[in-house]
Amino acid sequence: xxxxxxxxxxxxxxxxxxxxHNTSPRRENIVQIEQTEVSKGIxxxxxxxxxxxxxxxxxxxxxxxxxxxxQIWHPALEDLIVNAADNGISxxxxxxxxxxxxxxxxxxxxxxxxxxxxxKIDNTExxxxxxxxxxxxxxxxxxxxxxxxxxxxDNLPTLDQRPYNTPSRGFGxxxxxxxxxxxxxxxxxxRFNNRMIWYDGSIGEPPTxxxxxxxxxxxxxxxxxxxxxxxxxxxGSYEKIIDLIxxxxxxxxxxxxxxxxxxxxxxxxxxALRAARARGVIVQIIIEDDWNTQYYSASExxxxxxxxxxxxxxxxxxxxxxxxxxxxxxxxDDFIVVLGSINFSGGGLNANNExxxxxxxxxxxxxxKKVFExxxxxxxxxxxxxxxxxxxxYEETDIYGTNPSxxxxxxxxxxxxxxxxxxxxxxxxxxxNYWIEEKITKLEVYLDGLKxxxxxxxxxxxxxxxxxxxxxxxxKFVPHGIMLMRSTDVYFxxxxxxxxxxIKGLMNNSIVDSAFIIVNVSVSDLAPDxxxxxxxxxxxxxxxxxLNISLLRGMNRLEFIAKDKAGNSNRTVFYIESTKGTIxxxxxxxxxxxxxxxxxxxxxxxxxxxxxxxxxxLNGSLVANVSGNLNSYLLNITDDGLYELKIEAYIDGEIVxxxxxxxxxxxxxxxxxxxxxxxxxIFGQLDVKFSVKDFSKFTLIVYVNGKKVVYRIxxxxxxxxxVVSVNGLEDVNITVIxxx
Numbered sequence: 001x002x003x004x005x006x007x008x009x010x011x012x013x014x015x016x017x018x019x020x021h022n023t024s025p026r027r028e029n030i031v032q033i034e035q036t037e038v039s040k041g042i043x044x045x046x047x048x049x050x051x052x053x054x055x056x057x058x059x060x061x062x063x064x065x066x067x068x069x070x071q072i073w074h075p076a077l078e079d080l081i082v083n084a085a086d087n088g089i090s091x092x093x094x095x096x097x098x099x100x101x102x103x104x105x106x107x108x109x110x111x112x113x114x115x116x117x118x119x120k121i122d123n124t125e126x127x128x129x130x131x132x133x134x135x136x137x138x139x140x141x142x143x144x145x146x147x148x149x150x151x152x153x154d155n156l157p158t159l160d161q162r163p164y165n166t167p168s169r170g171f172g173x174x175x176x177x178x179x180x181x182x183x184x185x186x187x188x189x190x191r192f193n194n195r196m197i198w199y200d201g202s203i204g205e206p207p208t209x210x211x212x213x214x215x216x217x218x219x220x221x222x223x224x225x226x227x228x229x230x231x232x233x234x235x236g237s238y239e240k241i242i243d244l245i246x247x248x249x250x251x252x253x254x255x256x257x258x259x260x261x262x263x264x265x266x267x268x269x270x271x272a273l274r275a276a277r278a279r280g281v282i283v284q285i286i287i288e289d290d291w292n293t294q295y296y297s298a299s300e301x302x303x304x305x306x307x308x309x310x311x312x313x314x315x316x317x318x319x320x321x322x323x324x325x326x327x328x329x330x331x332x333d334d335f336i337v338v339l340g341s342i343n344f345s346g347g348g349l350n351a352n353n354e355x356x357x358x359x360x361x362x363x364x365x366x367x368x369k370k371v372f373e374x375x376x377x378x379x380x381x382x383x384x385x386x387x388x389x390x391x392x393x394y395e396e397t398d399i400y401g402t403n404p405s406x407x408x409x410x411x412x413x414x415x416x417x418x419x420x421x422x423x424x425x426x427x428x429x430x431x432x433n434y435w436i437e438e439k440i441t442k443l444e445v446y447l448d449g450l451k452x453x454x455x456x457x458x459x460x461x462x463x464x465x466x467x468x469x470x471x472x473x474x475x476k477f478v479p480h481g482i483m484l485m486r487s488t489d490v491y492f493x494x495x496x497x498x499x500x501x502x503i504k505g506l507m508n509n510s511i512v513d514s515a516f517i518i519v520n521v522s523v524s525d526l527a528p529d530x531x532x533x534x535x536x537x538x539x540x541x542x543x544x545x546x547l548n549i550s551l552l553r554g555m556n557r558l559e560f561i562a563k564d565k566a567g568n569s570n571r572t573v574f575y576i577e578s579t580k581g582t583i584x585x586x587x588x589x590x591x592x593x594x595x596x597x598x599x600x601x602x603x604x605x606x607x608x609x610x611x612x613x614x615x616x617x618l619n620g621s622l623v624a625n626v627s628g629n630l631n632s633y634l635l636n637i638t639d640d641g642l643y644e645l646k647i648e649a650y651i652d653g654e655i656v657x658x659x660x661x662x663x664x665x666x667x668x669x670x671x672x673x674x675x676x677x678x679x680x681x682i683f684g685q686l687d688v689k690f691s692v693k694d695f696s697k698f699t700l701i702v703y704v705n706g707k708k709v710v711y712r713i714x715x716x717x718x719x720x721x722x723v724v725s726v727n728g729l730e731d732v733n734i735t736v737i738x739x740x
Contacts, residue, residue: 039543040225042174043364045371046145047159047167048217051152053141054133055080057174061135064090066188068130068353070341071146073100073163073207076154078107085116093119094192096128100163102204109201120196128196129348130355131341134188140181142340142357143172144328148207151326159215163207167215168326169255169315169375171339171368173229173357178546180231184355187233191353215322219371225530227361237342237356238265238349241330244358245272248332251395252276253372254285255315255327256344259301263346270308277309282394286375288325289314311394313380323378328356331372334365362420402486411435412443412477412488422493422527422566427465432477434460440485444478467494470526495566499525503560503572511577515656516550527565534559536608551581552608553656584608585649585657592661595696599667601635603645611649611656619644637665640695670694670738692738703735 044053058065058080065084072095081091093108095101105119122128133141145151149160151168159167175181232240245252252273260266277283285305289298298314305312315325328348330338340356342348359365373384382393387406396404415431417423434440440457453462467473477488504520521531523544532542533549536557541547549558556578561571588604590596603616611628624633628649637643642664649657674690692700701708 039545040176040223041227041229041359041364043222043224043359043367044172044174045219045368046143046151046170046172047153047156047215048219049221050143050145050170050172051076051154051156053172053174053221054147054152055154057133057135057139057141058084060139061089063136064092066092066094066134066185066192067147068094068128068132068188068191068355069101069147070096070127070129070131071098071100071148073104074147074149074152074154076149077147077152078104078111081108081117082111085112085114088114088116090116091118092188092192093117094128094188094196095119095121097121097123099205100207102199102202103206104204105199106201106203109199119199120192121199123197124195127347127352128191129341129343129352132184132188132355134181134185137182137185138178139174139176140184141172141174142355144170144339144341145172145326150324153215157214157216159213161210161213163210164324165210165213166322166324167213168324170327171255171329171337171371173339173359175229175357177229180229183231184233187355218374222364222367224361224363226363227359229360230358232338232340232342232354232356232358234342234352234354235350237354238269240358241338241342241349242269242272244330244332244336244338245269245276248276248281250333250399251282251331251392252284252333253331253369254283254287255325255329255372255375256285256287257326257328258288258291258296258298258344259285259305260296260343260345261301261304263349265346265349266344269344269349273310274308280399282392282398283310284372284376284392284394285310285312286315286325286372286379287312289317290321290324313376315375316378318380319378323375325375329368331365331369334369335362336360337365337368339368411440411479411481411485414477414488414490417490417492419490420492422495422564423467424494424496424566424568426467426469426494426496427463429461429463430475431461434479440479440481442480444480446474446476446478448474469494469496493527493566495526495564495568497526498568498570499523499528499562499564501531501560501562501570501572503574506558506574506576508574508576511579512551513579514551515578515581516548517576519547519549521545521547521560523562523564525562525564525568529563529565532561532563534561551576551578552584553578553581554609556581580656582657583611583649583651585647585659587645587647587659587661590645590661590663592663594663596637596663596665597667599637599665601637601663601665602632603635603647604632605647605659606631607649607657611651612653613650615648615650617644617646617648637667640666640668664695666695666740668695670698670740672736672738690736692736694738694740696740698738698740701737701739703733703737705733 042053044050054077061084085091095105108117108119131143131146145168149162150164150166151170153159153167261270273283287298287302289302292298302312302314316323328340328343337359338356339359340354342354342356348354376384382404385392386404391402393404396402411434413433413435415433417430434457437457443455443457444451445453445455445462447464455462472491472493475490479485479487500523502522504522506517506519521544523531528544530542531544533540533547535552541549554577556576558574558576559571561569563569585607586605588606590601590603613628614626615622616624616626616633618635623635626633642662644660644662646658646660648655671693672690692698
């Protein structure tokens with residue numbers, strides 16, 4: 001027993017030695033955050049599209065996963081963590097000290113056969129309230145929602161009502177950016193190493209099982225590269241949020257679990273919102289009204305917010321409260337989105353261990369604005385945009401003075417350029433049209449505040465010349481006619497200069513003993529877009545910043561093409577020879593996700609050079625050793641099911657490349673079984689029962705005495721039964737046909 005305890009202690013000490021330590025005190029651990037151009041983002045909505053995002057980020061992990069969470073209890077997430085650890089990935093979890101979390105930790109500890117799951121518990125006065133996951137210091141998931149089945153349902157439309165009896169609404173994002181992920185991991189490790197205690201084996205209590213319910217999703221995910229991002233960490237997140245509100249020009253939409261009025265930090269935020277309202281900004285707030293405590297009254301908070309001139313809706317009241325609003329999000333001027341774990345409370349805005357993101361993107365703001373509109377319409381009336389003209393009810397009544405019940409459109413419809421476009425010439429022709437031309441008598445055109453033309457309504461184009469390069473320009477169209485008309489504004493940038501491209505970490509005509517190289521790609525430009533990287537003419541990646549570029553064995557021609565948003569481009573080429581690169585193995589057929597109906601499956605592949613041999617695996621079992629000068633193999637499939645195909649290439653006994661795909665096989669016809677042996681006529685009716693089972697969807701056709709009585713499509717994978725009732729006849733012919 002003593003020897004076993006000694007071994008456990010040694011293992012713990014070894015594991016601890018792998019975790020970086022930072023002894024900086026709390027108040028000095030302030031990360032300098034900057035707005036970052038990121039390579040990609042995935043934006044999701046809970047509970048509609050959240051579990052897919054959660055599962056996806058786990059699939060990307062190669063070395064380690066860091067999780068900071070306030071509440072965590074989820075059987076499917078437990079499986080994801082254990083599977084990651086069993087595959088050699090270290091998982092570090094920093095969690096708040098509560099009964100559900102302890103039960104989840106206990107479940108993990110019982111399955112931690114790999115020894116790669118490390119759990120620590122809060123030991124401070126500050127809540128570990130973040131809901132964030134970082135993968136390999138490269139990818140960061142940030143959400144408003146705890147990791148619970150009601151926020152991340154894994155089997156929609158069926159939703160597991162644990163721990164709550166309603167699903168929870170929230171926003172989330174996955175950011176692919178080494179700078180942001182690295183900043184957050186430093187924040188995580190400081191707390192994990194210096195401010196927490198190891199999980200002690202407590203069993204805790206699982207949440208109450210309220211059964212299942214049905215929830216139909218309304219929103220998917222948005223994947224885009226068209227945004228910039230900024231990380232929010234405490235202390236001091238409230239300062240950034242207030243600064244954003246102070247610069248709002250038109251609209252502020254807020255979804256809030258609660259607002260703790262009376263806290264000095266919340267009061268500063270409310271003062272900023274009141275100042276925005278005073279200068280004409282629309283402030284709309286959806287707030288949960290079914291959460292009250294001894295110290296907090298939702299109804300009193302709503303009344304107070306309304307007294308400030310804000311438009312406030314009790315969350316989901318109009319449709320009977322089937323969803324619980326747990327969000328903490330702000331959308332400003334259809335361009336800025338603030339999301340994450342930061343509640344509108346003193347602790348949330350300054351003291352707790354929180355994680356938030358500021359996203360700068362019209363595309364992302366519009367994505368989440370559609371969710372806000374749906375939630376508003378589910379909460380109260382008047383509807384958010386009753387006439388569907390793109391302007392909210394309160395924009396029309398408070399800003400434009402238009403009728404919110406009938407569509408109002410820009411009388412001038414600008415065709416060229418698009419708003420916020422980048423133009424790569426200093427002279428170009430603007431074109432426009434009119435919504436209702438007969439109502440317009442003349443049109444005034446202003447450029448950067450100066451009137452440059454007064455035109456009849458018949459004129460629909462104007463050439464702008466000698467525009468300042470590297471500048472933003474503003475054109476205002478002011479129509480005049482038989483009624484008061486709204487003006488139209490268009491903003492655009494002039495950028496004729498190609499981007500300046502710099503590649504660090506790469507030497508031309510060099511030889512490397514590696515399968516990949518890491519380079520730092522920087523671009524200087526008014527509006528940099530991205531850099532495309534081509535290897536031997538094939539696009540292999542794109543982005544700005546740190547890029548990991550895979551190499552082929554032999555000579556690699558790497559071409560970097562930088563493009564800006566105006567369409568200007570610049571390029572540079574490097575020649576790199578690799579002695580350890582991959583061979584460019586690619587499976588040609590079947591393709592990933594294919595559905596196969598022939599038991600004889602021809603596998604084909606190609607590679608840039610021939611290896612010594614290939615090993616072919618099917619569902620983890622070796623099925624063939626193939627010579628390196630071949631590029632096809634015939635598989636024989638005997639059973640229906642899902643198959644994982646893996647091909648490994650070897651040179652000198654070492655694996656040099658590997659490719660994997662999944663395909664489905666359905667080679668058997670549907671199985672029809674009549675479930676009743678003796679048929680009897682009762683009151684002139686004949687009841688016949690049968691079942692149909694198949695791997696894929698099938699069409700069921702039933703004929704009774706030659707007349708088609710059933711034609712339906714069913715899903716496969718499970719038995720289906722149908723009762724056919726017919727009028728009493730001496731001879732009855734029943735034909736059942738199933739086609740997959």
